[in-house]
Amino acid sequence: MLNNALAADLHQEAAFHGASLELRDLTLAYGDIEVLRNVSLQIPAGSTTCIIGPSGSGKSTLLRGINRLHEPKAGDVLLSGRSVLKDKPDALRLRIGMVFQHFNLFPDHTALQNVALAPWKIKRLPKQQAMEIARLRLDEVGLTQRADHRPRDLSGGQQQRVAIARALAMDPEVMLFDEATSALDPELVKGVLNLMANLCQRGMTMVVVTHEMGFARKVADQVVFMDEGEIVETGTPEAIFENPQSARLRRFLSEVL
Numbered sequence: 001m002l003n004n005a006l007a008a009d010l011h012q013e014a015a016f017h018g019a020s021l022e023l024r025d026l027t028l029a030y031g032d033i034e035v036l037r038n039v040s041l042q043i044p045a046g047s048t049t050c051i052i053g054p055s056g057s058g059k060s061t062l063l064r065g066i067n068r069l070h071e072p073k074a075g076d077v078l079l080s081g082r083s084v085l086k087d088k089p090d091a092l093r094l095r096i097g098m099v100f101q102h103f104n105l106f107p108d109h110t111a112l113q114n115v116a117l118a119p120w121k122i123k124r125l126p127k128q129q130a131m132e133i134a135r136l137r138l139d140e141v142g143l144t145q146r147a148d149h150r151p152r153d154l155s156g157g158q159q160q161r162v163a164i165a166r167a168l169a170m171d172p173e174v175m176l177f178d179e180a181t182s183a184l185d186p187e188l189v190k191g192v193l194n195l196m197a198n199l200c201q202r203g204m205t206m207v208v209v210t211h212e213m214g215f216a217r218k219v220a221d222q223v224v225f226m227d228e229g230e231i232v233e234t235g236t237p238e239a240i241f242e243n244p245q246s247a248r249l250r251r252f253l254s255e256v257l
């Protein structure tokens with residue numbers, strides 16, 4: 001059983017304690033080709049940053065650099081003011097949750113088992129406690145009734161919510177979303193975006209690569225426009241969408257809005 005403090009901490013609208021992130025002159029390359037060059041960005045604790053930009057501009061690569069799925073060629077990433085390059089990548093990924101376009105759930109596991117797996121196997125919590133945490137996280141994403149369903153018996157939106165619950169079950173300090181709604185049927189997108197907005201309101205630090213300009217406009221604290229591996233403009237949603245400074249951003253917006 002969970003102790004009362006833990007249960008209280010996990011209840012429906014509990015606040016998160018997001019950490020700050022800072023990227024310092026981050027450069028990432030695939031082989032000899034640099035696809036991200038000298039990217040610097042401040043992401044305050046508990047804030048939401050939306051990354052927008054054309055296909056191939058380096059948005060996913062930026063996320064992969066933050067949690068070291070791809071090792072930086074140069075530069076640094078600071079989590080709560082401390083370089084993540086000092087930690088083992090596995091330890092870092094306990095602190096930074098990531099949600100992908102494709103949900104990557106284990107097909108032979110139920111929703112509950114999918115969410116409980118990492119707290120049990122990676123955090124090494126007792127199985128019963130991991131299951132309790134998973135139940136609470138599934139409850140938070142509105143899937144209590146689907147806990148015993150396998151992914152094939154869930155809609156795409158429900159599978160993505162399981163993937164979000166799975167990331168939250170590790171108590172991350174930062175959540176990275178890589179086009180989390182791009183693979184969903186249009187009628188399922190809103191539910192997942194609402195859930196993401198709820199995490200934002202509760203103080204999670206979020207970095208969201210998205211093609212959903214409405215979400216970026218409504219939810220982001222800052223919007224980052226990337227093109228050709230660089231940050232071209234950073235600003236409030238109002239500044240980016242209503243008063244774009246660069247021709248590149250104006251051209252991009254004219255194509256997507």
Ligand SMILES: Nc1ncnc2c1ncn2[C@@H]1O[C@H](COP(=O)(O)OP(=O)(O)OP(=O)(O)O)[C@@H](O)[C@H]1O
Nearest residue numbers: 030031035053054055056057058059060061062209
């Ligand atoms: N594994 C890889 N090996 C070599 N090049 C890669 C690899 N992954 C991405 N790239 C290249 O890096 C650049 C940035 O890709 P990235 O996926 O980060 O862009 P993106 O902005 O997320 O694009 P999209 O919106 O289409 O997902 C692109 O030119 C891409 O072709």
